[in-house]
Amino acid sequence: MDIRSMRYFVAIVDHGSLTRAAEVACVAQPALSQQLAALEAEYGVPLVHRGPKGVKPTEAGKTLYRHARTILKQVESAGADVRAAGAGVSGAVAIGLPTTAAAAFGMPLIRAVRERYPQVRLQLFESMSGYISELLNNNRLDFAILFRDTPSRAIEPEALASESLYLIGNLPESTGARRRRPAGAGRGTIALKQLAGVPLALPSGSQGLREVLERNFAQAGVAPNVVADLDSLSCLLATAREGLACTILPASAVNPSDAAMPTRLILPELRRTLSLCWPRALPRTRAAEAVAEILREIVAARIAQGGSLKPAPGMPDAVPE
Incomplete structure (x- = not known):
């Protein structure tokens, strides 16, 4: 299995359709089908269920998808770090915000990122926290805001506020x-x-x-x-x-x-508790760390305003100026 095969397989799962995946990957559908068949032959198990409404990953396919996502993200991060060495912060940063957090922090974050890091391409996913958690577990996000304060095998939380x-x-x-x-x-x-x-x-x-x-x-x-x-x-x-x-x-x-x-x-x-949650399986890129720091500043400023947000348990009550 090479990088190209990984990209093709991830596209198939993301779009749930061989036809749409072929369009996005700019490859003929027969060639994409052959790549999928070769992967299934290589691993000796079916990787997708084929049906009238498209394709869905099997349990084996979900496992391969998670690993492929992680590997592709690491390849992308390596390239971004090499290009950014000695230059400004750049690259794509995918983050997830539950609906209430997006309403409070979304636009301030977008404005600050555009002002400070114009070479960063922000990808913001807004949804209920259950779906955001799923994206995080599948390594589709660099980090997310979630309402949790306990770590897990897959997620490392950093309490921001309550x-x-x-x-x-x-x-x-x-x-x-x-x-x-x-x-x-x-x-x-x-x-x-x-x-x-x-x-x-x-x-x-x-x-x-x-x-x-x-x-x-x-x-x-x-x-x-x-x-x-x-x-x-x-x-x-x-x-x-x-x-x-x-x-x-x-x-x-x-x-x-x-x-x-x-x-x-x-x-x-x-x-x-509102926590900044990092997937343990992915490296923290320079761009992701920069965007996360902006988010920390925005939340700290809201706490200092004395509104509904308060320091999280274990955080100091006063926010230094």
Whole structure:
């Protein structure tokens, strides 16, 4: 298996189609099919499932895909480092941002990278954290922001900040929380135990936020009444806005134009940690380190502003000027 074969196989898996992969790789489809057949003969196992809707990798194919991605990234990094030696920072940097993090940091990051490192080509993937984690595990990203603080075999997290979680939306009258909310206040509070029975729309179980919530609900002995699993920030907010169910999100997720939407701090306070997560299998390129440093600066500046972001556990409370 050579580098060219790796590129062809990665293109097939990425696009799920031999025809589309051939177009992207600028090679005739019969030649691409022959390369795939040669790989399957070399390893002695099927690497893809062929069907009317395209091709999908087998378990063996997924394993080869992860390794091929890693090797191609290392080859690309080596070339970028050689070209950058003695020159400015350059090269492609692929990062993943969950939707709430993208709303807060995406544009400031793009502006700063363009200003400081015009030779860096930023590739930004915005999605729910579960999909971002999948991209990171498959070595498709240089790094990502994830809501986790524990390392794994594949990921090394670096805590950047933490933020409180709020109940968003109108509560049933039976909870009594609305009456205790100060008149005219933009935000009130609610005890975690009062959420028993409250209809909730939450991200699905594969998302970092859901894991944080389930852990805290279990510790409090409260069974969450989840009526919808929505992996869409806009749908979560719309569901709360229309009174269909409440949701739980950081305050930064709520648009200032939604100031009239009830937003209550949950007590005891629930917090999630924002971490810069690096894939252990990939080298950290000079360009990736430069972009990561900009992101650290942006987050530190937000903490210093005294908004919803706070230092992560173990971080100093004060941010040096």
